[in-house]
Amino acid sequence: MACRFGFMIAILATALAVPATHAQGAPEPVGVWQTQAGDARVKISKCGGGICGVVVSLRDPIDPMTGKPQVDNKNPNPSLSSRPIIGLPLFSGMYPVAAGKWSGQIYNADDGGTYASSISVTGESTLRVEGCVGALCSGETWTRVRR
Secondary structure (H helix, E strand, C coil): CHHHHHHHHHHHHHHHHHHHHHHHHCCCCCEEEECCCCCEEEEEEEECCEEEEEEEEECCCECCCCCCECECCCCCCCCCCCCECCCCECEEEEEEEECCEEEEEEEECCCCEEEEEEEEEEECCEEEEEEEECCEEEEEEEEECCC
16 A cells, blocks of 8 residues: 555656646746837736736837827726826736736727737747637737847
C-alpha cells in the first residue's frame, strides 16, 4: 500500500507542477502595442491578478477641429467625455483564462462603448484583440513596439 501511495503522490506532484511550469512559460502581453490601423499605441502592464491597458500615444494627438488634445468625446457619460485619450484606460476586469489569453472588457473610444473582450498573444510580436456584442465579434491584430 505504501508503494501505491508514493506513486499517487508522484502523479499528483507532477500534475500540479505541469500547469505552473506551463503558466510561467506562457507568453505575456506586457509592453507597448500599436493598433492594427497604427493610430494608437497602448501600454499593457500587470494589474492585480490581471492586465491593464492604457493609451500612451496617438498618431494624431491634436484634434483638428479644436486644435487641442484629442478627448473621449464619444463617451455617453458627460462627466467622462472631456478626458484626454492619451492616458485613457482601455481594459477592465481583464484576467487570464488560459495560457496566453485574457478575458474581460474593452472600451472603444471610437464609439464610446464597452464590450466583452479577449486578448491572445499569438506570437512574439503579435496580439489578437477581440470585442463582442452578443454573438457578433470583431477583432484586430496589434503589433509589439520595439524600443
